[in-house]
Amino acid sequence: MSDFVKSKVVAAFHGLQEDKLDPDFEVQLAEYLRNQYDLQSLVELYSRFVASDGNFDGLMRRAIWRAVARKFGHSIQIGNGVGFKHLETFELGNKVFIGSQSYIQGRFDGTCRIGNHVWIGPQSYFDARDLVIEDYVGWGPGAKVLGSAHTGLPIELPIVKTDLEIKSVRIKAGADIGMNAVILPGVTIGEGSIIGAGAVVTKDVPAYAIVAGVPAKFLRWREGYQPLESITEHEK
Numbered sequence: 001m002s003d004f005v006k007s008k009v010v011a012a013f014h015g016l017q018e019d020k021l022d023p024d025f026e027v028q029l030a031e032y033l034r035n036q037y038d039l040q041s042l043v044e045l046y047s048r049f050v051a052s053d054g055n056f057d058g059l060m061r062r063a064i065w066r067a068v069a070r071k072f073g074h075s076i077q078i079g080n081g082v083g084f085k086h087l088e089t090f091e092l093g094n095k096v097f098i099g100s101q102s103y104i105q106g107r108f109d110g111t112c113r114i115g116n117h118v119w120i121g122p123q124s125y126f127d128a129r130d131l132v133i134e135d136y137v138g139w140g141p142g143a144k145v146l147g148s149a150h151t152g153l154p155i156e157l158p159i160v161k162t163d164l165e166i167k168s169v170r171i172k173a174g175a176d177i178g179m180n181a182v183i184l185p186g187v188t189i190g191e192g193s194i195i196g197a198g199a200v201v202t203k204d205v206p207a208y209a210i211v212a213g214v215p216a217k218f219l220r221w222r223e224g225y226q227p228l229e230s231i232t233e234h235e236k
Contacts, residue, residue, distance in 0.1 A: 014119045015136060019094045022074045026059065030066035039088060042068050053080040053100075065090075079122065086110065090128075093118070099141065104128050107166070121179070133171040140179035140197065145169050147185050172207065181216075194222065 033042060042064050049060040058078065066072040071091035079100035084090070086106035091113045098104075099122035106112045112128035114120075121141030129147050133139075148166045150159045167186035171177070175189045178197035183189065188204045195201060196212025196219075205211050208225040211218055221227055 014095070014097055015117055015138075017075070017095055017117075019116075020075050022062075026063060027066070029059075030063045030072075033063060033067040037067075039068060043087070050082070051080055065092075073116065086112075090114070093135065096120070099124065102126075110166075115173070127169075129166045130168045131170075132168075134173040134175075134191075136174045137171050138176040140177055140181060142180040143177045143182070143195075144180075145183045149185055178212075192222065192225075 037045065046061065046064045049057040049064070051057075057080070061078040061082070062076060065076070065078060065087065068087045069090040069092060070088065073092050073094035073096065075095045076092060077097045079098055079102070081101035082098050083103040084106070085104070086108050089106045089108070089110050089112055090104070093114060093116035095117045096114055097119045099120055101122055102120055102124040104112060104126045105128055107129040110129040111132065112126070113132045115133055115135035115137070117136045118133055118139065119137075120139040121143065123142045124139055125144040127145050127147040131145060131147055147169045148164050150162045151165055152159050152162055154162070165185070169183055169185065170188040171183070172189060172191040172193075174192040175195070176193075177183070177189070177195045178199060180197060181195045181199045181201065183195075183201045187201050189195065189201070190205050190207035190209060192208045193205045194210045195205065195216065196210070198214070199212050199216040200214045201211065201216045205216070208222045208227070209218055210220050210222060
């Protein structure tokens with residue numbers, strides 16, 4: 001008789017962890033760095049600790065992020081190879097996990113807000129010029145946000161020379177974004193919704209919906225959810 005098991009269900013881990021305060025010395029280290037170094041020096045210092053997955057390097061990554069970011073919570077994990085632009089505009093809640101080799105590109109006058117208990121898989125990319133990710137969002141490895149695009153006008157100019165239009169992207173609480181999915185500018189992902197792996201999301205997704213495909217289309221509501229009204233043909 002074969003012992004092969006096709007699937008099994010195990011308890012969640014990240015989403016069930018309780019908030020825990022970081023030790024005082026870690027908070028004080030960040031305060032020291034903030035007082036001793038300017039922004040550019042801290043960014044350069046970060047490069048010394050970005051590659052390794054050791055405990056000390058992880059500590060230093062957190063300390064530098066805390067020293068620079070607009071808000072930085074507790075029990076945050078920043079994987080090796082994680083990069084950023086305009087870290088000073090970031091706001092992170094408690095118990096955020098950012099997987100290895102992810103990149104978050106902010107803007108000097110932008111908004112990048114990541115809520116509590118957010119899990120971000122490795123090699124993810126965020127155009128975070130105007131991005132809000134609410135609490136308990138799961139972000140699959142390699143998934144991406146595009147929050148801006150060139151207007152392409154006037155047509156006689158190369159597109160890269162035309163104005164950049166920035167549109168807000170909002171990921172509501174409890175949503176789950178599948179591996180390698182792409183969220184396009186101006187899209188809001190509804191609370192508790194599921195975005196299938198590899199989906200390209202071009203328009204808003206209602207709460208508790210399941211969408212998939214290129215472009216993403218509504219498949220069904222999540223089991224146990226009773227919508228007040230049905231999806232219209234346009235939303236499909």
